[in-house]
Amino acid sequence: MALTCVRCGREAPLVDGRLCAECYLDVYGLGRGPDSIELIVCPRCGSFRYGGRWVEAAGEGYREALALLFQARFRPAEHVAYYRVEEVRIREDEALVHVIGKLRGDTVERAVTYAVRFTVKHRVCPSCARKASGAPLAIVQVRGYGGRLDEEEEKLLEAAIPAALRGVEDHVIALEKVKEGYDVKTTDHAAARLLASRLKSLLAATVKESFKLITQRRNGTRVYRLTVSVRLPFFSEGSIVEYQGSLARIEEISSGRVVVRKLGSTRRRALTVEDSWRLLKKPSIEEDYNVIVTSISPNWIQIQTLEPSYNYLELRVEEIVKEGEVREGKYCKLLAYNGRYYLLC
Ligand SMILES: [Zn+2]
Ligand SMILES: [Zn+2]
Incomplete structure (x- = not known):
């Protein structure tokens, strides 16, 4: 429907009920792109960071990375039916991003060029770091209380690992399950220390460091490998x-x-x-019964033990530590420890 564009006064089909296609593009473009883009690029292989991961670059230069990062942050205008990043050209520290799209109700595709400043930071990606060093510079060895990680400890550790690794994933060369527990190999000492201190914080693990000279460079610099031993406690939440x-x-x-x-x-x-x-x-509990409370009087609590043997016990109230609500007919746990009974209901 041809109406009058409120901006230029021409009679033309209106995109949003007010503006013709040309005026709409002048005002809104095809949408809003980012003002600037920070590229994190591996100087050795050209991989770049995208969406929290390292992506191998298909071609030369930064064009692919810029196109992906631009697209990820591009917000199309309300009346854009579809769009695509067609081409990226680079002019010094500016990317000229050529976007093609179609406005709703419009008959042709339109092109808008966005100029976006970008900066490049170099960071060696984990796979290049591994190749370059040959050996990791630090290892975090996570072990159980009794040495080898048991099944319970392994579950706790696996639940804690994502939070413990947050932000240091790029520095991790390998996360290996070994016979005694887990070994996490990292490209640098700081990442290993951060990981270990998080495991301490999350699981109450102890942390011990040791160093080993692995090589002496020609210029006299000594390179040490840091080993951080992380040992889980015998307890966890609920113990x-x-x-x-x-x-x-x-x-x-x-x-x-x-x-x-x-x-x-x-x-x-x-x-x-x-x-x-x-x-x-670690308590060594002397007796541990499943019981039912059979009767309660001011001075006595009478209970019956359940499987494997059924015995009545009369316990003096003052020799019992009560946990939870104790009432007749309730199933509870009775522990004997250090000359005292604990009735857990
Ligand atoms: Zn107009
Ligand atoms: Zn790389």
């Missing part, structure tokens, strides 16, 4: 531990703090990782 002679539960491990609460009490204590290793002990 029952011994704390100051009583049974306690690990309520939470986060931000390098281990929150512990004695059973039967509501008081929570936040320990540093170092203190948690020093103060928390």
Whole structure:
């Protein structure tokens, strides 16, 4: 429908009810592109960072990378039916991005050229780093409390790894499952230390460093390989531990703090990782029964043990530490530890 364009006054089909196609393009273009683009390029192989990953460049120069990064941040105008990045030309530190698209209701494709400043940062990609060094400069060895990582520990570790690796993925050469646990090989010392400190913070692991001279360059520089030993604790969230002679539960491990609460009490204590290793002990629980509470009186609680043997026990209230709501008919757990009974309901 031909109407009058409010901008140029011509009679022409209107794109958005107000503007003709030419005026629409003058005002909105085909959309908005980024003001500037930062390219991160591997100086050895030309791979570039795109969407959190390294992408191998198909051709020469930065044109492909610029086209992809431009397209990812391009927001088409409301009345654009489709568009594509047709060509990128480079003029010094500026990319001229040629975009072709069609406006809704328009009869022909239109072209708009966007001038975008770009900067290039060089960073060696992990695969080139691996080739260049031949050997990783640091290894994080994650092991279990008893040496070899057990099944439980492995699950905890695998759940923590994505958060622990965030932002250092580019420095990781290999994440290898070995017989004793996990080895993470990195291109530099800082990445290994960051990874280890995050595992300490997330899982209350201990961290120990050692160095080994791997080569001495001609100019006299010595190159050391850093090995960071990360050992998981015997406990994790929900574990029952011994704390100051009583049974306690690990309520939470986060931000390098281990929150512990004695059973039967509501008081929570936040320990540093170092203190948690020093103060928390692995309890060897003397008796551990599934029980049902059969009757409660002011001074006594009577319970019956369930499988494998069915026995009645009468326990004096003052020798029991109660956790949760104790009432008749409830299924609970009875632990005997250090001369005291713990009734967990
Ligand atoms: Zn117009
Ligand atoms: Zn590379």
